[in-house]
Amino acid sequence: MALAGFSCLAAALAFCLYGIGASLYGARSGRREYVASGRRAVYALAGTLAVAMAILQAAFVRSDFSFELVATHSSSTTPLFYRLTAVWSSQEGSLLLWVLLLALWSSAILFLTRRKLREVAPYATAVLLGFGAFFCVLLVFLESPFTTLAAPPVEGAGLNPLLRHPSMMIHPPMLYSGYTLFAIPFAFAVGALVTRRLGAEWIRATRPFTLAAWLLLGMGVMLGARWSYMELGWGGYWAWDPVENASLMPWLTGTAFLHSVMIQEKRGMLKVWNVSLVLATGVLAILGTFLVRSGILESIHAFGASTLGIPFLVLIIVMIAGSIALVASRSESLRSEHRLDSLLSREAAFLVNNLVLVALCFVVFWGTFFPLISEALTGEEASVGPPWFNRYITPLALVLVLLSGIGPLIAWRRATTANLRRNFALPGGAAVLMLAVLVIAGVTGSVAALLMFAFATFTLAAVGQELWRGVRARRAMSRDSVPAALVALVRRNRRRYGGYTVHVGIAVLFVGVAASSAFQAQRLVELRPGQTERIGGYAITYERPTSRLVAASNGRLERIDLGARLRVLRGDGPPQTLETYKSYFPSTSPGLGPVSRFFEGEATTEVALRAGLRRDLWTAVAPDIGRLLPRIEEGDKVFSEATELSDEDRGALLAQALRGLSRSYTDSPPPATFRLIASPLVTWIWLGGLIVLAGAAIALWPAGARARQPATAAGLARVARELERA
């Protein structure tokens, strides 16, 4: 089966190379049959890679340790869900997932545009297959997922316990879907530039894919933040880690593009800016993949130094150089058709919004790559941490949230100051009122947080005002009830109100970020059973230690959990019980003893979380296993001397020893170290993310058949008649 999988990859590479040639030949010669054949090469690529992925998945499911990938990233004790998703926990499997998703999305766009964009599509096909060929070359010649072992081990190494969280398993497919979907507008932008077909059609055709890329990449970022909060044991959701930043950068430029492209569609302006943004987004998507694959920057995601750094660097350089050359050589075709009518216009607000988003991207880029640049220039590595990022990101984020409220209040083309005064009165008043209430209530610990709360209030009030006025206008024409008018309003203006919903989500999200950052109380304490610590209005009592041995579905011991049961009181409320523990997974290293291997392998922290709309209480325990060391060493010694035991007897004795060990932890527990964090409004971050998701889904929802009908001759005549009458 491994040979069959490898053959699929080789065939996929051949299809890519053929498809590139056929598409370009068909485009240059005008022979449509070759263009169609090139497009079908993309379909064949998707099918072949799907078969390769299925072969690999099957190997993981049946724990076929003759596959090196399965032996190093899975085990018979790994639950089925994680065996299925462990495929992309590895370098090779994640590369296969990347190119499979690229092929699937490419197939979708090329199928949907098979009768459109006839000049542009062949070049876009060639670009997409070029990416496919690049990844297939890596898989075939450098990082094959189908390498086999001559002597398969009896048991696999298991999945990295840090990755045993549902959001972490969905996070890579979301991220990669975002990256690969951004390759589509990139490819079509290249095609449009090559053919000088820089009108609205390619933008309209690729818009759903651009929005889907933005949505899925954003979801991937949110899932990563959630995983960090729940699994990594430090109590935060964003550390400005290089790989977190790598996924944020294309999302920021993609956001800028989604806004500024509306100006191009309406006014034929900002063509150079827009193609530059979409090309930069494609480059940043590949850059994000490069950062994870090459190990060039240290982070918990890095897979270690690999052979892929140079190939990716070459690809990125080719993409950047080619993009610059294309834009420069097509500058005549990219001239703006109109100028900005007024600085008091939505176009101007979008321009400022774009500058802020690009500035955010630049700050993130600089902070991420500065250590590398510093090392290259001076030989010494410098580190850039959260305080540096927060210093520059915070003011930009404040402006971004404010603009999220200003944009909906200003008309396209031009607004008058009288209109602006009328439209800004209510949201402005709400923001000032919020500020006053917070100051009076004593919430003055952070000026930045106060401003964020005020600007978010402005945005929420602005969108609310827009919805109300829209519903009122709708009801004046249709006599609908309020709910019916709201539904009809949103249905007829999906892009507008989907966008407004996204703005609400962003405001809510940033309120959560500001509150949880500025007003968090955190403490690291050592407690004995019975002792109490107070933090953020909570009284937390360490009731008793806990321990358990956890077996997998096949009966083998999977891990040892040592933890703590806590009683939490807040004010006069009823007491609540929380449990936090650390899970110790055995190492497969051959030199370790049977008992000590459980404490020399990977360990994960299971957080105890009391989450609420107003505040979160987050706790994590770090048990002191130092007291257990003498018993662990003694256990290893006993086993090393008991050479006459059968495997079954050794297993039984080991289980007994480990049970005794865990009992000794609970019978005479040493003090344990607890990280306690009380944070306000953390839940608003996840809620804001869900609202953003809903807004993007509204904007993405396809228009009904009626709305898609081409304008009839009667409709066209009406436009002309009414114009003559006016």
Add this chain to the structure above:
Amino acid sequence: MLVVVAVAVLVISAPLRSGRWAGQEPAGVAERADLEAARDAKYAEIRDAEMDFRTGKLSEPDWRALDRQLRREAVGLLHQIDEVP
């Protein structure tokens, strides 16, 4: 595996074996498509302007002037579409 590759080759080569795709692209198709996309964008702009008026972001005189201008631009696009062969 051989079956997979064989099916893929059949799919890829079908346009080359069938006469359905043969021939050159008719002239003006791409230009018409661009103009139709621009026309649809103009119609969306006309609707957006009315929405801006109805939600109080534009006064009635401003909206009527803008609406006239946008409809004039839409008719211009329709004329361009008519002139494409």
